[in-house]
Amino acid sequence: MKLTLKKSNVTYILQSMFFAGVIIFLQACGSKTPSTDSAPAADVNAVIDTKAPSDSKGVGKFTDVKLDAIDASKADLGKAVFATKCTTCHKLTANKFVGPGLLGITKRRTPEWILNMITDPEKMFKLDPVAKKLFEEILTPMANQNINDADAMNILEYLRQNDSK
Numbered sequence: 553m554k555l556t557l558k559k560s561n562v563t564y565i566l567q568s569m570f571f572a573g574v575i576i577f578l579q580a581c582g583s584k585t586p587s588t589d590s591a592p593a594a595d596v597n598a599v600i601d602t603k604a605p606s607d608s609k610g611v612g613k614f615t616d617v618k619l620d621a622i623d624a625s626k627a628d629l630g631k632a633v634f635a636t637k638c639t640t641c642h643k644l645t646a647n648k649f650v651g652p653g654l655l656g657i658t659k660r661r662t663p664e665w666i667l668n669m670i671t672d673p674e675k676m677f678k679l680d681p682v683a684k685k686l687f688e689e690i691l692t693p694m695a696n697q698n699i700n701d702a703d704a705m706n707i708l709e710y711l712r713q714n715d716s717k
């Protein structure tokens with residue numbers, strides 16, 4: 553085949569090179585744009601001590617819970633639910649089982665955080681920094697036990713009673 557360089561071919565090649573240049577130029581500009589919406593590195597790596605008290609309310613439907621004096625009859629109801637739904641993974645001492653030991657839990661977490669964790673653990677370990685960190689440490693997800701709000705409140709009462717002894 554004979555290579556003939558027609559004027560139209562040359563124009564086409566030059567045009568292609570020009571557009572390729574424009575695209576490369578735009579990409580280079582784009583990559584230099586500093587990203588302002590990402591958190592500073594220090595925040596991302598902030599060390600969360602999961603044993604330390606936290607005043608976070610967590611993420612979920614419980615946003616404002618007022619506590620009264622411990623109600624022993626509610627605590628008894630909570631104890632029964634805890635025995636069937638929670639003892640497979642938690643002890644009421646400080647000792648870790650599958651999940652953390654729950655002694656002192658009502659001193660290191662807010663009532664809202666505990667209730668959100670009991671009723672929707674998936675949302676918590678996806679969105680709450682402390683729950684996320686706990687999950688990273690333990691590498692076992694807390695199972696959603698389909699606990700209704702009333703039972704969750706009763707369990708909280710039982711945990712408060714355990715911490716008041």
Ligand code: HEC
Pocket residue numbers: 602634637638639640641642650651652654657661666669670673677683686687688690691692693694695697699707
């Ligand atoms: C399948 C095991 C499992 C069951 C069942 C379970 N949990 Fe958990 N729980 C965990 C694990 C594991 C964690 C640590 C967080 C994570 O990894 O998701 C946790 C975390 C927690 C925490 C936070 C502890 C801390 O130190 O901040 C509370 C409170 C809690 N669970 C309460 C309960 C209650 C109440 C029940 C019963 C309704 C329950 N859990 C049922 C495994 C379980």
